[in-house]
Amino acid sequence: MIEFHLSARSGVSPYLQLVQQVRQALRLGRLDVGDQLPTVKDVVARLAINPNTVLKAYRELEREGLVAPRPGVGTFVTGLPAGETLTAHEPLRRELRDWIERSRAAGLDADALEALFAATIREVFPAASTSEARR
Amino acid sequence: MTGPVLTARGLGKRYGRRVALTGIDLDVPAGRITGLVGPNGAGKSTLLGLASGILAPTEGAITVLGARPGPAQLPRVGFVAQDTPLYAGLTVADHLRLGARLNPRFDTALATARITALGLDPRQRAGRLSGGQRAQLALAVAAAKRPELLLFDEPVAALDPLARRTFLSSLMEFVADLGVSVILSSHLIADLERVCDHLIVLANARVQVAGEVDDLLEQHVRIVGDRGDFGALPADAEVIQAEHGTRQSSMVVRAPGGVPGAERLGLEDLVLAYLGRATDRPLEVAR
Numbered sequence: 001m002i003e004f005h006l007s008a009r010s011g012v013s014p015y016l017q018l019v020q021q022v023r024q025a026l027r028l029g030r031l032d033v034g035d036q037l038p039t040v041k042d043v044v045a046r047l048a049i050n051p052n053t054v055l056k057a058y059r060e061l062e063r064e065g066l067v068a069p070r071p072g073v074g075t076f077v078t079g080l081p082a083g084e085t086l087t088a089h090e091p092l093r094r095e096l097r098d099w100i101e102r103s104r105a106a107g108l109d110a111d112a113l114e115a116l117f118a119a120t121i122r123e124v125f126p127a128a129s130t131s132e133a134r135r
Numbered sequence: 136m137t138g139p140v141l142t143a144r145g146l147g148k149r150y151g152r153r154v155a156l157t158g159i160d161l162d163v164p165a166g167r168i169t170g171l172v173g174p175n176g177a178g179k180s181t182l183l184g185l186a187s188g189i190l191a192p193t194e195g196a197i198t199v200l201g202a203r204p205g206p207a208q209l210p211r212v213g214f215v216a217q218d219t220p221l222y223a224g225l226t227v228a229d230h231l232r233l234g235a236r237l238n239p240r241f242d243t244a245l246a247t248a249r250i251t252a253l254g255l256d257p258r259q260r261a262g263r264l265s266g267g268q269r270a271q272l273a274l275a276v277a278a279a280k281r282p283e284l285l286l287f288d289e290p291v292a293a294l295d296p297l298a299r300r301t302f303l304s305s306l307m308e309f310v311a312d313l314g315v316s317v318i319l320s321s322h323l324i325a326d327l328e329r330v331c332d333h334l335i336v337l338a339n340a341r342v343q344v345a346g347e348v349d350d351l352l353e354q355h356v357r358i359v360g361d362r363g364d365f366g367a368l369p370a371d372a373e374v375i376q377a378e379h380g381t382r383q384s385s386m387v388v389r390a391p392g393g394v395p396g397a398e399r400l401g402l403e404d405l406v407l408a409y410l411g412r413a414t415d416r417p418l419e420v421a422r
Contacts, residue, residue: 006329013352014329041311048304049329050168051311 001038002031006047014049018057023081026066037067037075138201140165140284140316141186145195148181155181157340159195163318163333167347168310170331171320172406177337179320180217183288186318187214200283210240213277213315217288219269223262227255227272234276246279249305267298271305278309285309287319291326303330324406336406338413348402355405356397359385369394376408 002025006014025031038046040054058075061067068078103113139162146159156178163169171179184190185197188204197204200211221230227250235241250257253271261269270290277285290306291299307330310317321327334351336343344351355375358368362384368374372390387408388394400408 008325008328013349041308044307044311045304047329048300048307050332051307052166052168052332 001036004038004043004047006049015053015056015060018043018054019060022057022061022066026077026080031077033077033079035077037077039074137165139163139198140167140200141318142198143195146185146192146197147194148178148185148190149193154340156185157194159342161335161342161345163316163335165316166314167316167333168331169316169318169333169335170324170327171318171335171337172324172327173320173322173337173343174410175322177322178340179322179337180288182337183214183216183286183318183320186284187212187286189214210238210280211283212286213280213282213284214286215273215277215288215290218293219273219290221261221264221269221273223260225261226257227259227261227264228257230261230272230276231257231279234279238280240281242279242281245281246275249275249278253305265298266293267295267301270294270298270302274302274305274309278313278315281313282315285315285317285319287317289320289322292321292323299326306330324403328402334402334406336409338410341413343409343413351405352400352402353393354391355387355389355400355408356394357385357387357400357404358394358397359383376411 002022004018004021006017012020022031022037037058040051040058043049043054044051058067058069062069062075064081065079066077066081067075069075100113103116108116141161141163143159143161146161147157148155159182171182173179181190185192186199186204188199188206188208199208202208204212222233225233231243231246231250234246235243250272253268253275255264255268255272261272264272274290285306287306291302294302303326306317306319309315319327319330332348333346334348335345360383362379362382368388369390369392371392372388372394375387375389377384377386387400387404388397390397
């Protein structure tokens with residue numbers, strides 16, 4: 001089962017952090033169709049957050065067709081994010097790994113790489129990151 | 136319960152000539168966990184005292200769960216005052232028995248389950264509990280009343296970080312189970328950031344800003360620019376606070392329509408901007 005965590009310094013609202021963690025787990029294959037999400041009460045007790053935050057995140061995932069509640073039982077994964085899962089992109093992962101190795105050989109450390117990666121993503125998807133954060 | 140849990144119109148309270156609260160207008164919706172934030176002496180305890188019916192207003196009106204606070208409201212409202220007052224000589228079990236005796240709807244099973252889950256010894260005297268355990272016992276007794284509204288005055292101020300987290304996590308479990316509305320005060324926004332979905336910022340006896348946390352976060356941005364030059368602001372933008380450095384200036388702006396390219400603001404920075412503005416604009420003393 002997925003274990004949620006919250007980062008206070010990310011600037012991303014708690015509800016969106018939960019949504020992103022589920023999407024990411026689905027893409028990475030750590031969650032699959034049929035798996036159960038933790039109950040609202042479990043998440044609330046573990047993270048000491050507002051139950052409404054968890055409900056809002058689960059409703060958003062439901063709206064995206066990724067999960068569905070089964071009354072009295074819990075919330076279950078029913079679909080995968082559009083654009084398949086990342087495991088289907090093994091060749092891309094290998095290329096990225098090669099690129100990271102080359103960058104390291106060129107003297108870039110992990111911080112520099114992450115900054116470069118994030119900046120390039122913003123260049124390619126100018127609207128995506130901000131519109132998502134605003135929602 | 137769909138109406139607001141608390142409304143205030145022109146609410147004020149004076150202690151002699153000292154103005155503790157003045158001109159308070161509020162609508163706190165049901166089903167929320169509301170954070171009441173402000174520096175010490177801002178009027179937080181006074182507002183909670185008025186909401187619980189312990190204090191009477193000297194101006195304006197306050198409504199809690201649709202009625203004036205008072206004896207008739209007592210079973211519906213749970214109030215834990217500052218420093219979690221308990222009877223030091225009574226045991227944990229005595230507190231539950233007392234709660235059951237004084238409150239017609241008292242849910243002894245709920246309180247007992249909580250006490251057991253926390254590993255508290257029912258025979259322990261309250262005076263010998265740790266700060267965190269006292270807060271937990273006060274919470275269990277208040278929640279077992281099965282109130283519609285829980286009020287807490289600085290519940291975590293005196294607790295260490297672990298006890299804070301444990302207390303808030305217990306409180307959130309009660310909220311998930313009972314669907315109770317909560318108002319809790321703190322002088323530190325960081326304590327409440329994770330749990331609140333509604334916020335009231337109090338300073339200088341007045342409400343500085345209030346609203347749903349998500350709306351507030353969406354409407355406030357930080358704009359950083361060359362000193363004194365910010366370009367054009369949207370027509371609906373209100374500058375909350377401006378800081379001018381030697382080369383750069385930084386402003387916190389409330390703009391319901393958003394400002395393109397502006398930086399998002401965390402809740403703590405948002406609160407600090409309003410508190411900073413309140414400090415620059417002290418209360419004009421009415422006589």
